[in-house]
Amino acid sequence: xxxxxxxxxxxxxxxxxxxxxxxxxxxxxxxxxxxxxxxxxxxxxxxxxxxxxxxxxxxxxxxxxxxxxxxxxxxxxxxxxxxxxxxxxxxxxxxxxxxxxxxxxxxxxxxxxxxxxxxxxxxxxxxxxxxxxxxxxxxxxxxxxxxxxxxxxxxxxxxxxxxxxxxxxxxxxxxxxxxxxxxxxxxxxxxxxxxxxxxxxxxxxxxxxxxxxxxxxxxxxxxxxxxxxxxxxxxxxxxxxxxxxxxxxxxxxxxxxxxxxxxxxxxxxxxxxxxxxxxxxxxxxxxxxxxxxxxxxxxxxxxxxxxxxxxxxxxxxxxxxxxxxxxxxxxxxxxxxxxxxxxxxxxxxxxxxxxxxxxxxxxxxxxxxxxxxxxxxxxxxxxxxxxxxxxxxxxxxxxxxxxxxxxxxxxxxxxxxxxxxxxxxxxxxxxxxxxxxxxxxxxxxxx
Numbered sequence: 001x002x003x004x005x006x007x008x009x010x011x012x013x014x015x016x017x018x019x020x021x022x023x024x025x026x027x028x029x030x031x032x033x034x035x036x037x038x039x040x041x042x043x044x045x046x047x048x049x050x051x052x053x054x055x056x057x058x059x060x061x062x063x064x065x066x067x068x069x070x071x072x073x074x075x076x077x078x079x080x081x082x083x084x085x086x087x088x089x090x091x092x093x094x095x096x097x098x099x100x101x102x103x104x105x106x107x108x109x110x111x112x113x114x115x116x117x118x119x120x121x122x123x124x125x126x127x128x129x130x131x132x133x134x135x136x137x138x139x140x141x142x143x144x145x146x147x148x149x150x151x152x153x154x155x156x157x158x159x160x161x162x163x164x165x166x167x168x169x170x171x172x173x174x175x176x177x178x179x180x181x182x183x184x185x186x187x188x189x190x191x192x193x194x195x196x197x198x199x200x201x202x203x204x205x206x207x208x209x210x211x212x213x214x215x216x217x218x219x220x221x222x223x224x225x226x227x228x229x230x231x232x233x234x235x236x237x238x239x240x241x242x243x244x245x246x247x248x249x250x251x252x253x254x255x256x257x258x259x260x261x262x263x264x265x266x267x268x269x270x271x272x273x274x275x276x277x278x279x280x281x282x283x284x285x286x287x288x289x290x291x292x293x294x295x296x297x298x299x300x301x302x303x304x305x306x307x308x309x310x311x312x313x314x315x316x317x318x319x320x321x322x323x324x325x326x327x328x329x330x331x332x333x334x335x336x337x338x339x340x341x342x343x344x345x346x347x348x349x350x351x352x353x354x355x356x357x358x359x360x361x362x363x364x365x366x367x368x369x370x371x372x373x374x375x376x377x378x379x380x381x382x383x384x385x386x387x388x389x390x391x392x393x394x395x396x397x398x399x400x401x402x403x404x405x406x407x408x409x410x411x412x413x414x415x416x417x418x419x420x421x422x423x424x425x426x427x428x429x430x431x432x433x434x435x436x437x438x439x440x441x442x443x444x445x446x447x
Contacts, residue, residue, distance in 0.1 A: 001046060003039045006031055013054055020103035022323065026110050026348055027054055029355070029367075033430035047446075049438045056083045056109060057090075059102065060156050064130060066148040068141055078149050080128035080156055080164075083109035086440035089160055090126030091116055091376060093167030096174065098133045104323070105129060108167075108347055112376070114433030115369040118408045121380035126162055128153070134169050135289065146177035154182050159190040159386070165379050166195040168322070171241065171286075172207070176200075191386025194379035203382035204394040205401060206375075210345060211245025212398070213374015213405050214318060214366075218343035219253060220409035221364040221425070227340075230254030235314035235339070237261045238321035239285050239292050242345040242372070246318045247273050247281075255316060259309035262292040262321075266309040269301040313337040320345035328353030335361045344368035355426065362422065370408050370429040377404045408432075 010028055017023055031050065038044045060080040068074055079102065082090045092112040095105070105127045113125025130149060134142050157164060166175050172195070179193045179200070186192075189201075196202035205212065219229055232255045236243050239260040247257045256272040260281060273281070280298060284290045296303035310317070310330040317339050319325055323346065326334075331354035334342070341364035344350065348368060350358070358365040378401055385391055392400075408429075415435075416428020 001042070004035045004045060004050070006035045009035060009050065017106075020106060022103045022348075023106040023110065025352065026107035029348075029352065029426070030110075030114065030430050030434075033427040034434055037431050037434070043442065044438055047442055049441055052441065053084065053113070053434075053437065054110070056081055056106065057085065058082050059106075061102075062152045064132070064145065064149045064152070066141070066145045069138055074145075076130050076132040076145070078128070078130045078152060079105050080153060080162070081105045081109040081126060082156075082162055083125040083127070084113045084437060085124035086437050086444070087117060088122035088124045089158075090162035091123035091165070091379065092126040092128070093165045094170045094174075094178070095127070095129035095167040096132050096134050096169030097129070098131055100129045100131045107323075111347055111369050113437060114430065115373045116376055116380075117433040117436045118370055118411060118429060119373050119377040119380060119404055120407060121377065121404075123163075123376065123380055123383075126164075127167075128164060129167065129170070132169075134174065139173065142174060143177045146174055147181040150178050150181040151185065153178075154185045157182075157192055159192050159383070163191065163379075163383060164193055165376070168240075172197055191383045194382045196382070201382075201386050203378055203385055203397060204392065205397040206378045206382055207241060208245040208248070209378035209401060210242045210372050210375030211247070211320070212249045213377065213401055214242070214246050214320070214343050214345040214371050215249040215253065216374065216402055216405040217366050217371040217409060218250075218316060218318070218341060220406060221341055221343070221366055224409075224413070224423070225364070228254070229316075232256070232315040233258055233313070234316040234318060235259050235309050235312055235334070236318045236320055237266075237309050237325060237349075238319075238346070239281055240320075242375075243318075243320040244278065244282055244285070246320050246345050247278055248275070250316075250318070251275065251278070258314060259312055260292055260295065261309050264291045264293060265303055265305040266307050266312075267292055267296045267301055267303050268309070268312055269295075269299060310334050311337075315340055317342045318345050319349035321349065322346055323348045324351050326350040326354045328357055330354060331357035335363065339363060342366065343371040345372050347372065359424070359426070365425055367426050367429050369433060370412055370425060373408055374401055374405055377401060
């Protein structure tokens with residue numbers, strides 16, 4: 001049997017999936033690591049595992065009609081991409097944003113499959129959402145939209161089938177409306193969604209988990225080379241959930257976070273975003289849904305309108321906003337300004353060119369499928385608590401999260417060690433996440 005080539009594989013994939021650039025990017029990044037590994041392990045090549053793993057089990061697309069506060073009928077499109085359930089029920093968030101389209105959700109569901117595998121918790125990969133934008137909408141409008149969406153979505157999900165969670169644009173408010181309508185339609189109280197409120201089956205640490213886990217992964221990378229977080233300057237992008245709790249945990253572990261951002265620009269606070277200042281950010285973003293410039297006005301710091309934070313000097317970088325926020329030039333700026341490590345809180349926030357810059361510079365680079373797996377890890381813990389009808393304490397969940405992130409780091413080291421003990425965390429995460437899913441697929445035969 002002929003060996004795989006990256007060029008040949010990607011050519012076929014692009015022909016089957018024309019115009020889906022985000023999906024192509026995600027697959028190529030993974031295939032770059034997996035093609036040599038599969039060629040060395042012919043059992044995966046003979047079973048065409050990579051071809052099978054880059055096709056979703058199914059994609060569900062549906063219309064969502066809802067009524068705004070003026071009585072006008074609005075129409076949006078809803079999606080659920082059920083990628084692979086070889087090791088557990090489909091698991092992945094719902095995203096509400098005007099940019100949502102099939103290509104983005106396919107890239108996210110594909111990545112989610114590897115991420116969930118790395119956690120060691122039996123969860124498959126999925127993703128979903130809508131091009132609905134909750135910004136500027138009233139609570140009543142968001143509720144009507146969520147209820148209309150769930151009227152169709154509930155037919156395709158279940159605690160043993162597919163367990164959605166939140167993502168960009170889907171926070172505690174949206175999860176409450178979605179879960180409440182699921183419960184009404186199904187007449188069941190089950191762990192069919194995660195990220196729920198503590199009053200109705202949620203888990204401690206779930207809101208914090210992605211940000212905390214991202215910082216724990218950074219700490220693991222630094223500890224392995226004899227470094228620590230204390231005294232380091234951190235550059236954080238975004239100002240939503242992931243950025244907020246990345247800032248919180250990094251500060252707690254002794255780093256100084258000097259930036260936050262949103263789509264309008266970046267603030268630079270050389271004195272650091274302290275716990276008190278972070279409370280202002282949480283109120284600004286979570287309650288008032290304001291713009292980050294208000295932080296600059298409140299505390300008298302620099303605001304860079306329309307700019308990302310990567311031109312600002314720092315030791316550690318935590319991209320926590322959205323995909324492709326660090327391009328080749330941004331990566332060069334970070335490296336030239338002394339950045340020694342990157343831990344991705346967002347999904348695929350670094351372009352191919354940016355990754356190449358980090359790897360050529362031999363800085364520590366933790367890809368999102370490993371570094372931001374803390375969120376789905378605690379979602380898995382929430383599912384376990386729901387199934388057992390138990391609630392674990394905050395300290396117990398946090399300890400389990402730290403153990404999972406330690407295990408993910410160890411798996412990346414196991415499969416990513418290259419020259420002179422240096423670790424290629426991209427390779428390690430891709431191969432480490434692949435093996436468990438691939439072995440399960442082999443066990444099932446052709447299907």
